[in-house]
Amino acid sequence: MLIKRPADIVPSDITPRALFDTRRDFIRAAGLGAGAALLGGLPGVADAQGKRGDKLGPLVKSPFSTDEKLNDYEDITSYCNFYEFGTDKSDPSKNAHRMSTRPWTVSIEGLVQKPRTLGIEEVLKLAPLEERIYRLRCVEAWSMVVPWVGLPLSVLLRQVEPLGSAKYVEFTTLADPKTMPGVRSAVLEWPYVEGLRLDEAMHPLTLMAVGLYGEVLPNQNGAPMRLVVPWKYGFKSAKSIVKIRFTDKEPLSAWSRAAGREYGFYSNVNPDVDHPRWSQGRERRIGEFSKRKTLMFNGYGDQVASLYTGMDLRKYY
Template identity: 65%
Template sequence: MLIKQNPNGLDRPFASEITPREVYEERRKFIARMAAGAAVGSALWEMANREAFAQGVSTQNAAPVQKLAAKANPAFSTTEPQTSLRDATHYNNFYEFGLDKTDPAENAHTLRTRPWTVAIEGEVKKPLRLDIDSLTKLAPLEERIYRLRCVEGWSMVIPWVGYSLSNLIKAVEPTGNAKYVEFTTLADRSQMPGLRSGVLDWPYVEGLRMDEAMHPLALLTVGMYGQVLPNQNGAPVRVVVPWKYGFKSPKSIVRIRFTRDQPKTAWNVSAPREYGFYSNVNPKVDHPRWSQATERRIGEDGFFKRKRDTLMFNGYNEVASLYVGMDLKRFF
C-alpha cells in the first residue's frame, strides 16, 4: 500500500487534502437540510395516517379500517409520551408474518380478519362462539394507555382499545375446575407466510392463571390509537397483559379455553430455560442471553440516550398481590 507523506516531514495532511471551508460549510448545511427533511417526513407520515384513521381509510393495503368509539379511562393511563403510530405499527414481533421487526408491516396485509369467530370453551357453563362484532360489543370499549415491555429489551407506550378480559370470563361462567385460561391464535399457511419458518410449533398458544386473567389490567383488545387493530398488531382481537413480557399478549386469537391444568405455551415449550410460564417483567431475573435490568424505549433512540431502568411488573405494582409467597426467580 502506498502511503503519501508530507515532503516537509510533518505529521500533517497535504494542503490539497484539506476540504475548503466553503465546501465544508455547504456540506454541513446539506446534512442539516436532510435531517430536517427526515423529521418533517416522519411528521407528515404521522399526520397523514392519523387523518386516514379518522376517515376510516386503511394504511396497510387491506380493507377500510373502522374507528372505535371508546372513552379514555383515566385509571389506566400514564404521563409518559406515547410511542409514535409509525413505530408502533412498523416495529413488531409477529413471527407468523416473519422474523424481522419490519416483516409484519410488510406481510400482514394477507391476513383476512372477516369473517372471524372466537370459540370460548372448556371448563365453562356457557360456552360461546362469537363473531368479532359480537365480541367487540360484549362490554363498553375503553382506551387505556399501557406500557408494553418486550423480553428482548425494548418497550413502547400505546393507547389500546378494549375492555377487561374479566367481562368475557364472567359471561361464560367458568366452573370450579377452571384454573387457567389458554389462548390459541390463528395458524393458516395461506395467510401467514412466517409459519413456514418452523421457529415454533404452531399454532401459537399462551396462557394465564385464572386470577391473572381476571385482573382488571388484563385487556381483551380490539383496537389501538382509536381504530381497529392493524393486521400487524394482532387484528382483529388480542390480549394485552401489561405487567408481563410482550409475548404473553397473544395476537389474532381464535380460541379461548378454560383448563384445569397449566397450558403448554409456545415459547415455554420451545425454550423453557429462556421463557417461563409466568414471564412477569422482573429486572432481577435476566434472560440467559441478556440482562433485563434496563430497557430501550422505542422512539428514544440516540447514541447519548440512556436506557431506562426496568420496573418490577413493568411498573404495575397493583398486581404484586397475585404473587405473594411465590419465588419469582423460580417461577419466572
C-alpha cells in the same frame, strides 16, 4: 466518521433506520374517543401497509392509563413481533395485509357452564370500549407506550361462566399458512399458544384489545382481537385469537415449548432475572437513544404484586 457500536447492544435492541427515516411529528391522542362515532357502521380492517383504520368509539378513558409520552402510530405499527408473518420486526407490517379479519369468530370452551362462539361484532358490543395507555415491555429489552382500545378480558370470560375447577386460561391464535408465511417455518410450533392463571386473566388490568390510537387494530398488531397483559413481557399477549379454553392444568405456551429455559410460564417483568442471552435490567424505549431502568412488573407492581405473594419470582419467571 466511523461510529462503533457498543458491544453490549444486541441487534434486537436497535431501532431500524427506517423508523427514523420515516418518523413524523409526534401524533397526539387529541380527540381519541371524544364522542367519535364508528365510520361506516361496524369497523373495517386497518391496512397493514400504512393506511389508517376506521375510528372506534365512543371510548371511555381508563384510570389504568399511564401519563407517559406515547409512541407514535408509525413506531407501533412498523416495529412488531408477530412471527406468523416473519421474524424480522418489519415483516408483520409488510406481510399482514394477506390476513382477512372479517368474518372472525372466537370459541370459548373447556371448563365452563356455557361454551360459546362469538363473532368479533358480538365481542365489540359486550362492554363500552376503553382507551388504555399501557407500557409494552418486550423480552429483547425494548419497550413502547401504546394507546390500546379494548374491553376488560374478564367481561369476555364471564360470558361462559367458568367452573370452579378452572385454574388457567389458554389462548390459541390463528395459524393459516396461506396468509401467514411464518407458519410455514419451524421457528415455533404452530398454532401459537399462550396461557394465564385464572386470577391473572380476570385481573382488571388485563385487556382484550381491538384497536389502538382510537382506531381499528391493524393486522400486524394482532387484529381483530389480541391480549394485552401490561405487567408481563409482550410475547404473553397472544395476537389474532381464535380460541380461549379454560383448564385445570397449566398451559404449555409456544415459547415455553420452544425454549423453556428462556421463557417461563409467568413471564412477569422482573429486572433482577436476566434472560440467558441479555440483561433485563435496562430497556430502550423505541424512539429514544439512551436506556432506562426496567421497572418491576413493568411499573404495575401496586396493582398486581399481591397476585404473587409468597412466590419465588426468580424460580417462577
